[in-house]
Amino acid sequence: MAALKTLFLFAITAATALPSPMVLDRKESQPLSSSNAPWDAGATTQFPIHPSCNVTQRRQIEQGLNETVELAAHAKAHILRWGNESDIYQKYFGNRPSLEPIGAFDLIAKGNRDVLFRCDNPDGNCQLEDPFVQGLTEAGYAGHWRGENGTDETVICELSYHTRRSLTTMCALGYNIAESETNVFWASDLMHRLYHMPAFGQHWVDHYADDYEEVVDMAKSNKTYSTHDSEALQYFALETYAYDIAVPGVGCPGPQHDSNHAEVSGSSSAGASPTSTTTQSASAASDIPEVSSL
């Protein structure tokens, strides 16, 4: 905790160059009494990355988080422009009010970054199953939320650096929305990891649906959970990004199904699905992506 606090203080000092007494008071004093302090004094504007991450790991996590912010900011912008007129909105959120997903995306786009990403594997979960540590052939942990061992902390494991892709590859390398896992990309994988931490998920975003089919079914049945389901938020963000930004007006939705689950059209799925045989754990302490596409 001391290390965490030091890190925050470092980030604040670097970001705002406030006089040091004010900085030291940050955690304790709520409304700042000094009229000279800006209203948002003490904001954590950059995601803290623990010193256990070396320079290349830090760069990859930083860039991944930057893309997470880009993904979330666009998802919010899409809703603000189109609301429930958007077919993509209807697909993932049905007729639910848009306030909740707008807020969930905006927290990631602009919220206070009071969390910590670390690389030192303090709980030993990476080593248990990491193929790049153990020389195994099977996929292992790419990272995990520390849960009771550090509720605001996420560990990124070696596997992430080998497998997670940039959003610049959206709709390429065989990826499509319907048939690929959401954790193909740094951006969506880290979005998922952020929602596990209370600063972002607020104990409200959770796993109610496990995969694409379940997410789409949930929206159709008008479940109130859609707009705070972690997977639904990720799929919505990925599909709006694909359709609006990566391949404008086309995207890469993959095979679409009618309400009876019969295949309607196989549009753009010529390439093999990059990842599809394993599903993310709903309990969410970890995920187990397939790496055979490498």
Ligand SMILES: *[C@@H]1O[C@H](CO)[C@@H](O)[C@H](O)[C@H]1NC(C)=O
């Ligand atoms: C950082 O750690 C990774 C292992 O994740 C290693 O491959 C890389 O060489 C290290 N980078 C530096 C600059 O030490």
Ligand SMILES: *[C@@H]1O[C@H](CO)[C@@H](O)[C@H](O)[C@H]1NC(C)=O
């Ligand atoms: C991430 O974004 C920040 C703020 O825009 C920028 O300063 C930083 O260079 C970016 N980092 C990477 C690795 O892209």
Ligand SMILES: *[C@@H]1O[C@H](CO)[C@@H](O)[C@H](O)[C@H]1NC(C)=O
């Ligand atoms: C869209 O939202 C508006 C206002 O919230 C609502 O009146 C309307 O029925 C919704 N339309 C659809 C197609 O869900």
Ligand SMILES: *[C@@H]1O[C@H](CO)[C@@H](O)[C@H](O)[C@H]1NC(C)=O
């Ligand atoms: C928390 O730490 C304990 C003891 O090191 C460990 O057994 C447990 O798996 C850890 N929990 C998580 C979520 O990693």
Ligand SMILES: *[C@@H]1O[C@H](CO)[C@@H](O)[C@H](O)[C@H]1NC(C)=O
């Ligand atoms: C969706 O559910 C809400 C709350 O359960 C309800 O008020 C609304 O009428 C439902 N909408 C549709 C189109 O079924």
